Structure formats: C-alpha cells, structure tokens
Amino acid sequence: MSDNEQEESSQVVLKEDKTFVTFFQSLVSSNEDTDTIRLFDRKGYYSIHGEDAVFVAMMHFKSKKSLKYWSISDPNPKKKIKIDNDGSLTTTASSSQQQQQELGLAVLTIRQGYEFENIVKELLDEKKKIEIWSMKPNSKQQWELIKKGSPGNTQMFEDVLLNGNCEGSVMMALKVTREKGSIVFGISFGDATFKTIGVSQFMDNDNLSNLSSFIMQMSVKECLLCCDQKNYDYQKVKEKLSDAGIPFTELPKSDFSSKNAEQDLTRLLGSVKNNLPDIEQEHAIQSASCLIKHLDLLSNPNYFGKFKLEKYDLDRYMKLDSSSFKGLHIIDLKDSSVSAAAGGGGAGGASSSSNKDQSLYNLLNQCNTPMGSRLLLQWVKQPLLNAEEIEARLNFVEAFYNDLELRQSLRSNDLKKIGDLDRLSKKLHGQKATLEDCVNLYGIVTRLPVVLQSLNNHSSIHQELIKVNFIESLESIISDFAKFCAMVEKTIDLDLANDKHEYVIRSSFDETLRGIQLKKDQISNKIERFRVDIADDLNLDEAKVKLHYSEKDMFLLRISRKDEVAIRDKKKYIVHATAKDGVRFATREIDTLNEAYKKWSAEYLDKQDGLAKRTLQIAASFVPLIEDLSSLIATLDVFVTLSHVSSIAPIPFIRPEIIPLGSDENGAGTVIIGGRHPCVEIQDNVNFIANDIDLTRGQSQFQIITGPNMGGKSTFIRQVGLIVLMAQIGCFVPAQKATIAVVDCILSRVGAGDSQLRGVSTFMAEMLETSYILKVATKNSLIIIDELGRGTSTYDGFGLAWGIAEYICNQIGGFCLFATHFHELTILSDLLPMVKNLHVSASTQNNTFTLLYKVEQGPCDQSFGIHVAILANFPSQVIENAKQKAKELESFESNTLKQNHNKFLEEFKEINFNSNDVEKSLSLVNSLLNKYSIDIN
Ligand SMILES: Nc1ncnc2c1ncn2[C@@H]1O[C@H](COP(=O)(O)OP(=O)(O)OP(=O)(O)O)[C@@H](O)[C@H]1O
Incomplete structure (x- = not known):
C-alpha cells in the first residue's frame, strides 16, 4: 500500500448509512455514464460519493485528504479516477478495485455557497454533467433528482453561474448529411442563459474545417448529434468532436424533425415573422427542433418571445481552427472564460507584471466592463472578412485613439462604474433580482448622461459616426429608461439605500409601512442619542465615535483602534469586532434596541413583499432595454479599449490599410514595415x-525564413x-506602416513538440497537421509553418519540407511564411518566382x-552553428568534423532523393486522415515511406 493510501485508510470513519449506500450503488450501477457527478443536498451542505467524490477531491482540493470512507464496501465499482502525469484526471476501468473496497465508500462533503458554486463551475469546465439530488419532502430515505445540468445546458445553475461564466454555455444540435457529393451540416446552436438561438447550414470539405472553425469560434460547449451510424461522415464528425473535447450525446433521427420546428422557433423568437431563419435551411431547422426539445425551452413560458436570433455566417469570419488559436496564442484555451469573466482589465494587460507568454486576448482585454470583455473575446475569435466592416471598426478605434480626453474620461470614470448589465438582466428575467438590483440599475442609468456628455464633446472626422451609432442610441435608451427611474424614485427608499445599504420600499407608499418606519426611526434616534452620551462618557470627541450600520449587526458604535484604550476593561462596552476601520462595539442597551430594530425590519420586509414583487415585475419589463444598453456599452467599451491598448503600447499601434479579400491579384499584398x-x-x-515583411502575390508571397x-x-x-489577425478584428496593429490583404483563414503548424494529437509520433503529428493545411488552404489564406520536418531524419525532413513548400507555391498559391532550419530549402527561390x-x-x-x-533579405549564412561551437570552446577535432559534415550536407542534392520525396507527397496527399480507421491511415503512410525509402527514425 502506498504512503498516500496509508494516510487515507487511517481516515476511515465508521459511519454506516446502509440505505443510502445501497441506493447510491444502485444509482451508479444502473447508469454507465461516467461523466455524471452526483451531489446530494443534505440541507446545509452537500455530499458526494464513491468515485465522484475522489474526482471532485482531486479536482478541487488537489488531494484525497478531505475524503472520508464509509465502511461499506462497494460490490460493484465501475470506474477509477486516474491522475495523469500532467495532473489531469481521467476515468478508467478500475484496476485497484480491491483497495477501493477495503476502504469503503468514499465521501466528500462540501459547503453550500462559495465552495459549492466553485465546484459546480469547475465540473462544467471539466465537461462533466451534474445532478443534484435532494431528500423527498416528508421522507427520510427517499431521494429525488431536483436539478441537472451539463456544459451546454446550465439553465438550472444560473443562480450559481450568475457571477462570471462569461461565454455562457453554447449547446449545438448537429445533423450531418450529404448533398450533391458535399458534406452538409445543419446546425442549431443556443444559449438558454443568454437567451439566444441560431441556425446555420453550411457545406464542408472532407477535413471538416468549417465545422472546426464553427466549434472554436462559437465557443460550443456540448453537442446533440443526430445519430446516423451508416453515414461515413458521421464517424468523422464524432472524431472531430472528440478531438475538440466537445462532449456529445447521440440522439435518434426522430428527435430531428421539422414538424413543429417553425412554430417552436416562432414562439421563442416572438411573433416577428422576419425573425425566422431561412426556411430552406431544412437540416438546420430540424436541428433547432432537437435543441429546443432537449433544452426544454418550451416548458418555460418566461422564454416565449424573449429569445434573440443569432446568426453565424460562415462567409463573414476568418476561418481559424484550434491549432491556429494555439500556434498564434490568440486566447488561453483553458482559461478563456475565466479571464473574460474577470472583466475590468482582464488578466494581465500591458502593464501586468507577469507578462511572459500572454495571449493576444489577454493583452487586448483591458475592458472596463464585463460585457466589453465578453464582446472582445467574440471579436478576437471571429476576425472579419469584409473590408468595409473592418474599416468601419477601424474608424471607431481611430476616433477614440485620437481623442485622449474622451478615452480617458470614458475609461477612468464613465464606463468603470457600469456594472454587469448582462448579469442584471439575467437576474431580472429569471425573477432572482432584488430591490438592490433595481437601485444598481438606477445608478447605472442615472450615470448615462455623463457618458453622453463625454461623447458629445468629441469632435473629429468621425463625429457623425459616433453621433449616429452611440449618441443617438444612448439618448433614446436614456429616454426609454425615464419611466423606470421615476418608478424607482417613487417606490424605493433611495436615502436608506445610499446611507445604510438597506433596500426597501418607501414607507410613504403604504400606511402600515409608515407605522413600522416610525418605530424604526424612534429606535435609531435613541441609538444616536446613546452615541452622543457614550462619546461624552469616553471623553472622546463626538465625531470620533461613529455609528456603524450593517444588515447583519444592525447599529454598532465604532472608534479608531488608537482610541480602543478608552473602552478597554470597561465591562459595559461589548466589543463585536476589530477591523481595519476600527473597533466596533455596543452596550447592552444598544444590543436590545438592535434586537427590536431587527424585528421591525423583518416586519417591514414582510409587509412590503407584495409591493417589492410588483416593483421587480415592472423592472423585469425593462429587460429588452437593458440588453440594448448592454450591447451598446459593450461595443463602446471594446472600441475604447482597442484604442487604449493601441495607444499605450511601447510604440503606439497604427491603423492598417486594408485590401479587400481576393483583390490583390495585380501584385499587391501584405506589406508590413x-x-x-x-x-x-x-x-x-x-x-x-x-522587422519588415513583403508578401506580394506572384513576387514574394512565399517567404522562407532561416537563421540561428x-x-x-x-x-x-x-x-x-x-x-x-488584429487588422481583421478591426484593431490597430504593432507596426510603423501596414498594408494588410484580408485572408480567408490563417493556418498554422507551429512547434514540433507540442502536438495536439495524442498517441501519434511527432513526425506523424506534423504530417497530419500539414496534410490538413494542404487540403484546407486557398490562394487567399495565410499559412504559417514553423520547423517542419524536425520530427524525422535530416534528409527526409528536408525532402518533405521541400515537397510541401513546392506544393503550396504551385498548387495552392496562398501567402506563406516558412521558418526552417533546412538551409537547403532556400534554393527554392531560384526555381520559383514567388519564393523569397x-x-x-x-x-x-x-x-x-x-x-x-x-530580419534581412536573402538566405542565412549557415555557419552560425559552428560559430557557436567555436565560441563555446568545443574541441577542435569536433569543430573540424562538424565542418566536414556541413560540407557533405551542402552537397546533398541527390535528385533521386528529391524525386522520391515529391512522389511520396503526391500519394501522401491522397490519404484520408479523417477516416474512422486511424490505424489503416498510418499503415498506408508507413507503406508509402517504405516504398520511397524514406527513413523517419
Ligand atoms: N524581434 C525580436 N526582438 C527582440 N527579441 C526577440 C525578437 N524575436 C525574438 N526575440 C527573443 O528571442 C527569443 C527566441 O525567439 P524565437 O523563439 O522566435 O527564435 P527561433 O529562431 O524560432 O528559435 P528556434 O529556432 O530555437 O526555435 C524570444 O523568446 C524573444 O525573447
């Protein structure tokens, strides 16, 4: 037994709850689903059992120490948690069942509130499904399922996830079919938390590159898949989803029916007919029907007419797949939601101290509002293709970039004070809001004229743009909120809210409330008189004895810690707490008055209940307006942030010149100075x-970069x-001058060591990624290849790199940057005009x-390696030997070898790596390698 296990077994607690254990074991054995974690609500805390408990203990506490064991063995252990070397958790078939049985049933208890909320969030991040079980009312041993959720469906956990969860939880329903020889996807995607639903139908190639981009760019968290085992493409889709780490559920075709789909969508989107998506998207509409059914959206009348139609137009965004996200470090793949949720400056930013290896999103996310952070994440993931749209964004960034005063006032005052409007509207919509939320919203709305004033002061060539897009919309929103403000002023006691953070209906509103308020006022007046007397008694200036009010403690007196000596050893003064701001104390009389105050406050709350509910109902009717405001503020925040980041960079970013997609035929292209x-x-x-780069089509679109x-x-x-990428987001760029030809996708193969494909050799991983690039890239793509061929022997690596480079130049014709340590590759520039x-x-x-x-023109002087060796005092014999070998390599120009590699590549391209049978693909590659005598070892 390992040390760890020794430690655990000493923690065995003999607490038997046979009925529960039997129930739990039957629950687990009746369900093979290892992805569901069950939490049992024990009123005040939750318990988790068996392997779920081990998983949560390792995930959250990073240790098994918090586990206890009930001494009833599990006769049917189904799964075992394995902690991999990298710390990740996987569930595998149990090989240590015996030990588990000896220990008994693992039990983990977690506290309600913060701990529970964090664990729920972490489980969803780990792509687990969650079930909450509770004891049936009036029964001792019968449990019932009261809540369940999964990464793509968090409706029942909205209250837990209201803080943070920036990206929401996008569920997609997917149907794959073939039409006229092409793969067609009918997709519906939705986020019940943000009340959005969308449909999209598009064709894809055999590599499913459009689907990959869709998953990444729409932040899909889970998938409902229309089961079609006989369809060959279906297996590929399943593989793609697994590779992307998207949990999926296979559902029968009957769940994807268009019968009531149109009607169901209309109910959710409201009666506006033109809201309805193009009905020709038959498969997408069928997927919508499945999505609506499985998210159970029609069972909540609150949802009717409240959903917004979201569009995903494949032709609108640059295609980016996960290896580009990773290779260019666009976002932190694991932490994207966390950093965005943080809002207000995100994690890092240019001024951050830990600025090593930060992602582009982290650099840009200096947003002042959580809504801004969310929108920016979306923009970073979805760079635009349309030059006019890009220019429109750049105009806004330029307007704020050139107006320092406006930017500063918006950043440091106006926007910072605007809270999370999305969260507020979710709370109001879900009937979870309080009067405090109304007061907060009122606070935001009453500050909007300040934002308006700042915007009105702007004068530049983009003045009209700001006026039409922000000033006029904001004026209209402010005017529409007038009724809301009047209601809050009339019904809620704003003085109490400001002074004591008590959020109640005004007493003047109701006779009974007025009576209760009178009693409360009498008590607080009495306490105030006590305060004056006590200051006198303590021989302290009256101003030094302050009245401290909190909902929990009611009224306490507070003196500075320096003055604490005045009450020390005086029994009549009861110290309640010592904090940074001083010592809080009371007397017995004040404590008694507080009790009475508490009682009247509770009575007040009770009596105001109906009025408060009515107020909140009216406030909820403003949700659409709050959403409009949220989107306006988010957009404003993102523009201001992009201009801010652009101007505070070590050397300010500049506005790029944009060349529309595909219009660079006549020798134009991307030129960055x-x-x-x-x-x-x-x-x-x-x-x-x-450094500079010139990617001019036909002249220098393919650049080979060599060097030490x-x-x-x-x-x-x-x-x-x-x-x-930044230019296509609509952001200024870090350059002195930049002309950017819009590209339809950026494809990158970067770094031999960190392949995302598990279980394949580095060489094979390189080849798989490269084959993907060769099939997906178009003449309007930007291909970035770094150190291709490192995973194989020098000759073969070179041969393959040569063949791939030639193929890109001759067959694809896209822009390409090819960094390589194969100096011999530089000869390509003599053979092909577009290679530099x-x-x-x-x-x-x-x-x-x-x-x-x-970075300088021309190939590199390849003797650097030997220079370094000389400087490092390598023995002269070694140096001589190295020089000799270098010469041999230089003369390596064997035509047969090169031809072999070219032939290999021709056949290699035809292998379908997306087939279900990876083994088969790999053996095909091996036989090709043998055929052309290519050695990869
Ligand atoms: N233009 C630059 N100006 C200043 N420092 C730079 C610049 N480019 C790179 N560096 C520094 O050099 C380090 C190495 O750069 P990089 O990884 O790009 O080199 P490389 O040529 O790709 O290396 P290798 O061939 O070993 O993969 C970077 O981490 C960075 O700190």
Missing part, C-alpha cells in the same frame, strides 16, 4: 527589434499572423556571438 510581436515586445527585459536557433524566426512569423528568402541575423564580430533579431 517595422512590425512587432504585440505580446513579446512588452515582455520584461526585451528590447524588441522591429533562438534567432527570432518563430516570433517573426507569428507576429505577421497576429498583425493580420529572409534570415534572422546574428553577429560574430570580436569573437562574440550576438543574436540581432533583425
């Missing part, structure tokens, strides 16, 4: 060297990718070796 990597340039101790290790090749090619060489420079003067990070 003095480009910088936005995330590397702000790293501590980095003196960033700016650590010379800045990867940084350079990624910075070009990021600059193009660049190299990162280094200096070997005065017997020192200095990386200069300057």
